Amino acid sequence: MFCDANLSLVDNSSLTTRPPGAVVIDIENITKEYVMGEEVVRALRGVTLQIRRNEYLAVMGPSGSGKSTLMNMLGCLDTPSSGRYEFNGRNVKEMDDDELAAIRNREIGFVFQTFNLLPRANALRNVELPLIYAGMDPDTRGQRAEQALIDVGLGDRIHHKPNELSGGQRQRVAIARALVNNPSIILADEPTGNLDSKTGDEIMALLEDLYLRGNTIILVTHERDIAAHARRTIHLRDGVIEADQVGFGGTDISSMDHRLEPDATMTT
Amino acid sequence: MKRFLYELEESWKIAAAQMRSNMTRSTLTALGVIIGIVAVTLMGTAISGISIGFDNSMSVLGDDVLYVTQWPWKPVDDWWNYRDRKKIETDYAEKINRIIASTPNSNLIVAVPTSSLMRSVKSGGNEVDGVFTLGTTSDFTVTSTIDCKEGRFFNEIESREGAQVVVVGYDVADALFPSASAIDKTVLINGQNFKVIGVNARQGTFLGLFSWDSMVAIPLTAFNKYFSSKSASDARLGAASTESDVRVKVKDKKKLAEAKDELTGIMRRVRGLSPEKKDDFSINEQQAFKSTLDPVKNTIAIAGLFITGLSLFVGAIGIMNITFVSVKERTKEIGTRKALGARRRTILLQFLIESTALCLLGGFIGLAFAYLLCFGIGKAFPSFPIQFSFGLVIASMFVSVLTGLVSGFAPAWTASRLDPVTALRYE
Numbered sequence: 001m002f003c004d005a006n007l008s009l010v011d012n013s014s015l016t017t018r019p020p021g022a023v024v025i026d027i028e029n030i031t032k033e034y035v036m037g038e039e040v041v042r043a044l045r046g047v048t049l050q051i052r053r054n055e056y057l058a059v060m061g062p063s064g065s066g067k068s069t070l071m072n073m074l075g076c077l078d079t080p081s082s083g084r085y086e087f088n089g090r091n092v093k094e095m096d097d098d099e100l101a102a103i104r105n106r107e108i109g110f111v112f113q114t115f116n117l118l119p120r121a122n123a124l125r126n127v128e129l130p131l132i133y134a135g136m137d138p139d140t141r142g143q144r145a146e147q148a149l150i151d152v153g154l155g156d157r158i159h160h161k162p163n164e165l166s167g168g169q170r171q172r173v174a175i176a177r178a179l180v181n182n183p184s185i186i187l188a189d190e191p192t193g194n195l196d197s198k199t200g201d202e203i204m205a206l207l208e209d210l211y212l213r214g215n216t217i218i219l220v221t222h223e224r225d226i227a228a229h230a231r232r233t234i235h236l237r238d239g240v241i242e243a244d245q246v247g248f249g250g251t252d253i254s255s256m257d258h259r260l261e262p263d264a265t266m267t268t
Numbered sequence: 269m270k271r272f273l274y275e276l277e278e279s280w281k282i283a284a285a286q287m288r289s290n291m292t293r294s295t296l297t298a299l300g301v302i303i304g305i306v307a308v309t310l311m312g313t314a315i316s317g318i319s320i321g322f323d324n325s326m327s328v329l330g331d332d333v334l335y336v337t338q339w340p341w342k343p344v345d346d347w348w349n350y351r352d353r354k355k356i357e358t359d360y361a362e363k364i365n366r367i368i369a370s371t372p373n374s375n376l377i378v379a380v381p382t383s384s385l386m387r388s389v390k391s392g393g394n395e396v397d398g399v400f401t402l403g404t405t406s407d408f409t410v411t412s413t414i415d416c417k418e419g420r421f422f423n424e425i426e427s428r429e430g431a432q433v434v435v436v437g438y439d440v441a442d443a444l445f446p447s448a449s450a451i452d453k454t455v456l457i458n459g460q461n462f463k464v465i466g467v468n469a470r471q472g473t474f475l476g477l478f479s480w481d482s483m484v485a486i487p488l489t490a491f492n493k494y495f496s497s498k499s500a501s502d503a504r505l506g507a508a509s510t511e512s513d514v515r516v517k518v519k520d521k522k523k524l525a526e527a528k529d530e531l532t533g534i535m536r537r538v539r540g541l542s543p544e545k546k547d548d549f550s551i552n553e554q555q556a557f558k559s560t561l562d563p564v565k566n567t568i569a570i571a572g573l574f575i576t577g578l579s580l581f582v583g584a585i586g587i588m589n590i591t592f593v594s595v596k597e598r599t600k601e602i603g604t605r606k607a608l609g610a611r612r613r614t615i616l617l618q619f620l621i622e623s624t625a626l627c628l629l630g631g632f633i634g635l636a637f638a639y640l641l642c643f644g645i646g647k648a649f650p651s652f653p654i655q656f657s658f659g660l661v662i663a664s665m666f667v668s669v670l671t672g673l674v675s676g677f678a679p680a681w682t683a684s685r686l687d688p689v690t691a692l693r694y695e
Binding site: 072075077078097098101102104105106110112116118120121129130132133134135177181 | 271274278285286289600601603604605606607608609610611612613614687688689692
C-alpha cells in the first residue's frame with residue numbers, strides 16, 4: 001500500500017545524479033560513549049565517512065543502531081568522544097558551544113520529524129529565526145525569509161501561524177527555515193515521519209527538487225522507500241557502518257527512478 | 269555592542285509575544301511584583317513623608333537659633349549633674365541683650381525669653397485641654413518663623429505692658445471657633461480673659477512633634493503675672509511646672525560654633541561663674557536635636573523597607589518560579605533555537621528579558637496603584653505628610669528591573685546551558 005502510493009509518483013525516466021563536489025563532512029573513526037546510570041553505552045564504535053557537496057545521502061538503521069547519535073554528530077549538536085570530525089576543513093571536535101552554534105547556524109539546515117516550528121510565531125518569523133541568530137538586519141532578513149517561503153511554494157501562507165497550516169505546509173516552512181541561510185548541508189531527520197504518505201511524497205519531491213537545485217541533503221530514516229530517494233545510502237548497525245552503497249541498498253536503481261518535475265512539486 | 273542591542277531588541281519582541289500569549293499567567297505573576305512595588309513605594313513615600321514632617325517640626329526651632337536651657341537636648345547618663353542646676357530665668361534675656369549690644373561684631377542678634385505651661389483654653393462652650401501656652405516677647409518673631417493666617421503677633425508695647433492678648437495656633441482656633449474667625453474673640457486661659465489678635469497658618473502636625481497648630485502665645489509679662497505664681501498648685505495637680513529658656517538668634521548660621529562660644533561666655537558672665545567652674549547651663553541648637561532623632565528615623569526607615577522588601581521578595585520568587593516553568597515547558601523550543609544557531613548568550617538574554625519585562629510591567633502597574641493610594645491617603649488624612657517623588661519612580665523602576673534580572677537569572681542560566689540534543693528530544 002505504502003509502496004504503491006510511493007511508486008505511483010515515480011516515472012520511468014532515469015534518476016538524475018549531480019556530480020559530487022568538494023568534501024563537506026570528513027569523519028574518521030569517531031566514537032561516542034554515554035554514561036547511563038552505571039552503564040557505558042557505546043553508541044558509535046568507529047564510524048568513518050565522507051560526504052561531498054551535491055550528495056543526497058540516506059542514513060538508515062534500526063533503532064539502537066547509533067543512527068540518531070550519528071545525526072547529532074553530523075548536525076554539530078554533539079561532539080564525538082574520539083576520532084576526527086572536520087566540517088569544511090574545520091575541526092569540530094575542538095569547538096565550544098558557541099562555535100558549534102555558529103556552525104549550525106551557517107552550515108546546517110535542520111528539518112525535523114516534528115517540524116519544530118515556534119507555535120506563536122508566523123511562518124515568516126519562523127523562517128527568519130536563523131537569520132536573526134546570524135545577526136542580519138531586519139529588511140534583508142524579511143526579504144530572504146519571504147523568498148525562501150516562496151521557494152517552497154508557500155508564498156501565500158507567509159503570515160499564517162503553524163496551527164493555521166497543514167502538516168505538509170508546516171514541514172515546508174521548516175524546510176524554508178533550513179534553506180534560508182544557504183547552508184552547506186540540509187539534515188533531514190525522518191522528515192515524513194509525521195505526515196501521511198501523500199504529503200510525505202510531496203515533501204520528498206521538494207527535497208528532490210532542492211537536491212537538483214544544488215543542495216547537499218542528508219536524510220535520516222528507517223523507511224526503505226523514503227531512503228530510496230537518496231543517491232547513496234549508508235546502513236548503520238550496532239554503532240558501525242554496515243554498508244555504504246550508491247543507490248538504495250538491495251534495490252535495483254533503475255526500477256526506482258524518481259525524477260519528478262520540479263514545477264509539479266511546487267503546485268501540490 | 270551593536271550585536272548586543274540587536275539581540276536585545278529581538279529578545280524583547282520574543283518576550284512581548286510570550287507575555288501576550290500567556291496573559292493570565294503573566295498577569296498573576298506580575299501581581300506579586302505589583303504588590304511588592306506598591307508596598308515598597310508606599311513605604312518610601314511614608315519614609316520621605318516622615319522625613320519632611322520631621323523637618324517641618326524642626327523648622328519651628330530654626331537652624332540659626334541657639335537655646336539656653338537647663339537640660340541638654342540629648343540623652344544623658346549623669347542626670348544628677350543636671351538636676352540641681354539653677355533654673356534658666358527669663359530675665360537672662362535682657363542681660364544677654366545688653367551684653368550683645370555692647371559687644372562689637374557680635375555673632376548674636378537678639379535673645380528672647382520664653383516660658384511655657386500646659387493650659388486649657390476656653391471660649392463659650394468650647395474647651396481645649398493641654399494647650400502648650402507660651403509666654404514670650406515680641407522679639408519671638410525674630411527667632412521663629414511665625415506665619416499668621418489672620419491678624420498679627422503681639423507688638424513691643426503689648427509685650428512690655430503685658431497686654432491680655434493671645435496668638436493662637438490653627439488647631440486651637442479651629443476647635444474654639446469652628447465656624448467663625450477667631451480674631452477679636454475672647455478666650456479664657458486659666459480663668460483670665462485674652463483677646464485673640466492673630467491666628468497662625470496651618471503647619472501640620474506629625475508624630476506629636478512640635479507644631480504651632482496646638483499652641484497659644486501670650487506676652488511674657490502677662491504670663492508671669494497670671495501663671496507663674498500658680499506653679500505650686502500645678503505641681504499638685506500633676507501638671508508640669510513652668511519651663512523657661514532663652515533663645516538667641518545668630519547672625520550667620522555658618523558661624524554657629526563661634527556664636528555658641530560667644531553665648532557660653534555671656535552666660536557664664538550672667539551666672540557669675542568663676543573660671544574653674546563648669547558650665548551650669550546647656551546651649552543647644554536644632555542640629556543636636558536632629559542628631560538624636562536621626563538614628564530613630566533611620567531605624568524606622570530600614571525596618572520599614574526591610575519588611576516591605578519581603579513582599580517584593582515573594583514577588584520575585586513568583587517570577588523565578590514562572591521563568592523556571594517557562595524554561596521547562598519550552599525545552600524543546602530551546603533545543604530548536606539552539607539547532608538553528610542560538611548561542612548560550614542569546615538564550616540567556618531571551619529569558620532574562622522575559623522575567624525583566626514581567627517585573628517592569630508589574631513595576632509600572634504597582635507604581636500607578638501606589639500613586640493612586642498616595643493620592644487617596646493624602647485626601648483622607650491631610651495631616652499625614654506624604655511625598656510621591658520623581659526619584660521614587662526612578663528608584664522603583666530600578667528595583668523592578670533588578671528584581672527581574674536577579675529572579676530570572678537562575679532559570680535563564682539553566683536554559684542557556686541546556687544540551688541541544690537532550691532539549692530537542694524533550695517531549
